[in-house]
Amino acid sequence: MGGPFEATPKNQLGLLARVPHNPPLVEPQASHSGAELGLVLERATFSYGDLWVLKDTDLHVPRGGALLVTGDNGVGKSTFLFLCAGLVPATTGRVLLDGRAPHVATPSDLVRNGVRRGVLFDSGGLLSNLSALNNVTLALRYHADVFGIDEREIERRARAALSELRVAQTDFHALPAHLSLGVRKRVSLARALVLDPNFVFFDDPDAGLDSATRKLVYDLLQRFRDDPKITMVIASNSRPLIERLSVETVELRHGYLLRKNSQTPSSLGPAG
């Protein structure tokens, strides 16, 4: 049971721990129990009442690996993505990111333990009352003591991320409502990138984009795919994206994850 953020039981020690000022950013090691790095689902299920999105699934995407999830519209690809990202708690079972279980009410615990997530929502997910620049600087300011950076560095990193994604300077101080979908997605990508994530989760990353922005996104995804420190999960039905990335692809159907080319939703043995 939990609050409006559907919190799983909290680690109370995490709330009482004290963080030293400006510690170095710690790269995550294997957890103290020797758990595997990367994304792990252990007998995870998810349902909205009677409607099953995921049924009793074990999954391991090792660090540096990539997984692309396809499926019919409305089957729950986005929900599955959020489950993997630890944004929604599993109905039963658990999700681990580099051996750490995310807690919905205290996501900052992950950042303090060196797990940084970059999530791209299909509509951008920008905070509507903050400008593009402030959307990008928000997380850096919130974790400034964990990252050991000052205000000048925060501003520099945010502007660099926005410029890398070719967001015009005139859009830096615009509210999301005044930006096109393509620019919103670029800002959202910049916001995800600026934290130097080791997990990235993209929901329909190329939907509704012009060709220039789409190319930018594809190049970025290929960069993530080739980075051995980044674990990536994408939810998309886009044929060009699937062919361009050439990563392992599974289909979500009736609550089961099926490898590509599987004809029936039957049990699968452990994959190597």
Added chain:
Amino acid sequence: MARLRSTLPYDPRTDRIAEAGWLGAVGHSAIQWFLDADELIHTLSDAVLSYWAPGVAARRTVQRVIIAQIMYTGVQALSLVSAIAFLLGASIIIQTNLMAPADGELIGKILVAVVLRELAPLLTAIVVAGRSGTAMATELGNMKVNSEVLALSSLGIDPPRYIVLPRLVASIVSVLVLMIYFSVVAIFGAFVVAQLTANATWGSLYSGVSRGVLPFDLGLFLVKGIGLGAIVGWLCCHYGLQVKSSPTEVPQKASRAVVMSLLCGVVYSTFVTAMFYWIVGPPIH
């Protein structure tokens, strides 16, 4: 390469639960009620506990949000509170004059009993709930619909700390300060009308007010102000965050937030008044 295992053969019949009879429906409703109550309590407890969560930079960020919320909830409501308080004070004196010839002392005592102890806290809470509470619930509901709350979580920003705590604190501070302001303006409004209708002097009015205010009134004021502010902030945040994914839920939840805030506020105010008089006893003049 990813390792993957899905168990269980697919059988659509296993997706359906057996249809429940009336007893099952009652049980289901009872369970749902407890789940809803648990979620309501967690909204408050997660926010309060997040105050002690680690993160110096996070605390600074949240403090900026608190200040912005106080500006919106408290400072920008001053003009509305001024108008209501002045007219209320004037109305009370007009009614008093209709019932009996009033002098300054009696006017002062009536203002303490009616305005300071009862109407100032309650009407202030009503103004804050109607003006800021609606906005709070609507804003949070829209954040849920637009996946902004999920986005905050993905950035490692604690939603109870960044979203609920600032609004809760702002609501408490604003209601407390606005209550004091309301009382002062209402007394001023009463005095202006009393001067015009009853020829009461400022000295007699001041004497009546100061004789009417008792030591326990400060405690009553604080308990009501903090409680009512907490109720408005808490319930408006909770119902706003109850929105799932449909924009049509936003006005429904906002409306429910305000209604529940008003109802709980009135119940709380009455309860506190009763408890104070039960514990302290009737005032002695």
